[in-house]
Amino acid sequence: MSPFNRSLRQDFPSLQKMVHGKPYVFLDSAASSLKPTSMVQAMSDFMLGPYANIHRGVYHDSLKSTELFENAREELLSFFGGNSQEDVLIFTRNATDAVNVTAFSIFEPYVKEGDTILLTVMEHHANLVPWQVLAKRKKAKLAYVSLTDDHQLDLQEFEKACKTHKPAVAAFSFISNVLGTINPVQSMAKMAHQQGSKVLVDAAQAGMHESVQFNLVDSDVTVMTAHKMLGPTGIGCLIAKRNLLEKAEPYQFGGDMIAKVDYESSTWNTLPNKFEAGTPPIAEVVGWAAACAYLEELGWPAIHEHEHLLLSAAYERLKQMKGVTLYGPKDPNNRSSVISFNIKGVHAHDVGTILDQEGVAVRVGHHCAQILMKTLKVPATVRMSVGVYTTIEDIDAFESALKKVYEVFRL
Amino acid sequence: MNDALKELYQDVIIDHYNHPRCNEPIVPATSEADGVNPLCGDEVSLTLKIQESMVVSEIGVCTQGCSICTASGSIMAEELEGKSISDIKSSIDAFKGMMAGGDVLSSTSGDIEALSGVKLFPVRIKCALLPWMTLQQAIDQYEGVSKENHISTEE
Secondary structure, rough: OOOOOOHHHHHHHHHEEEOOOEEOOOOOOOOOOOOOOHHHHHHHHHHOOOOOOOOOOOOHHHHHHHHHHHHHHHHHHHHHHOOOEEEEEEEEEEEEHHHHHHHHHHHHHHHHOOOOOOOOOOHHHOOOOHHHHHHHHHHOEEEEEEEOOOOOOOOHHHHHHHHHHOEEEEEEEOOOOOEEOOOOOOHHHHHHHHHHHEEEEEEEOOOOOOOOOOOHHHOOOOEEEOOOOOOOOOOOOEEEEHHHHOOOOOOOOOOOOOOEOOOOOEEEOOOOOOOOOOOHHHHHHHHHHHHHHHHHOHHHHHHHHHHHHHHHHHHHHHOOOOEEEEEOOOHHHHOOEEEEEEOOOOOOHHHHHHHOOOEEEEEEEOOOOOHHHHHHHOOEEEEOOOOOOOHHHHHHOEEEHHHHHHHHHHO | OOOOHHHHHHHHHHHHHHHOOOOOOOOOOOEEEEEEOOOOOOOEEEEEEEOOOEEEEEEEEEEEEOOHHHHHHHHHHHOOOOEEHHHHOOOOOOHHHHHHOOOOOOOOOOHHHHHHHHHHOHHHHHHHHHHHHHHHHHHHOOOOOOOOOEEEEEO
């Protein structure tokens, strides 16, 4: 039994609909999660209430808005396990933007010609393409750590790569958005730090499923996005050690990030403003904090229990089906939130179209992880993913819809 | 199975998907082109033997992709092999028109008609079009209209 009451579904109005005449079954939270009313309400209350621009007004609502915005920053930093004395949370557009800020500003001075940037084959393009570009500019090399037969990160290979290459940067995901593999990020950060590397953890996929625990993991930078964890689009962040950010040059320039502006040159504002040029998405920040409050109320132990139950059920049923290849770790304790698979003789896109006609939304394709697709030697996979609002009935409907695939393809 | 799915996945489509015709590359080829749909990773590799009489005597379509893309390429090759370049060009235009919601294209085998169901699924139209666009590219290249032998659905 899930620890969540069925009435939780009422918090997500977008679930209450029919698609192609069938009750809507949403199994694509890994692409973007659904939104609870409380989060939307928080944004709406703010925009229709004390809304004003922040950091510059002397009047009541501007001060009130600034307070809401900065309180939200504090709440988010604490939710992600940061400490406001030593760590700083910088708002960005999304996790991709946060990786770009890290690659081209925060870590940039530490990468020299001939250096290595260490990645894994399971990285999302967001944590891969920026490093490719940086490597080209710096005449640095890229190295990729591969997978074990069980589709976990090969930790021995990772350690060896750290010792051999002494990488300037090691960047890796907390959870693979395709395999669901939970990486031992704490051990990985330690191994990389021992060789003097700067470490980035891409926690975009973890948001709604695992506690990020910035200080425990001990990365230099961790990047997050709101929209995969019940929050709005257009807002993400990076959390980094204060002393690292103090040494770094700003990424973008303009209003709010300056201290003094003169005809020829300017000086920079203090942290975090130095990295936040221009008016930020204020309402989105307020909404994101409300989304985290929603998750906090549910609590990680209950979220884990709920998702474990659903993923195990889905995995067992898929295993029984003819010609199904499952990707990702076999032990449900080593995976989180997603299951990728293929059905022999049917392309992932056809599976996606047939499931859609049954009201079931899944993701099909390369999932912005083409290096991983090459590693798995497949052009595409079908990916189902769960969230706090997913029910066992959704898994039942998913299973029934998959049977239609066999019917359509006369398998 | 609902009516839309029946319309899309007709027996003819499934048969061409499971047993694609003309799927050996023509060696040596008079003209060739590759087509990709970067959104889904579908790939079509097309080879042609074109006679001096401007008749396309052989078509090879190797597809790595979904049922709609594979079946479309197989049906296209079977239907157009042995036709003149000018006839093929009109067929390509007519097929594009059918996918845009125009008249259903009639074919000797009756198989092209089976692809008309794709237009009910807007996101899958590109899958059906990819082999035809690749064929167009191979012909353009043969005629010197284009120097490229690569096309993408996203350009």
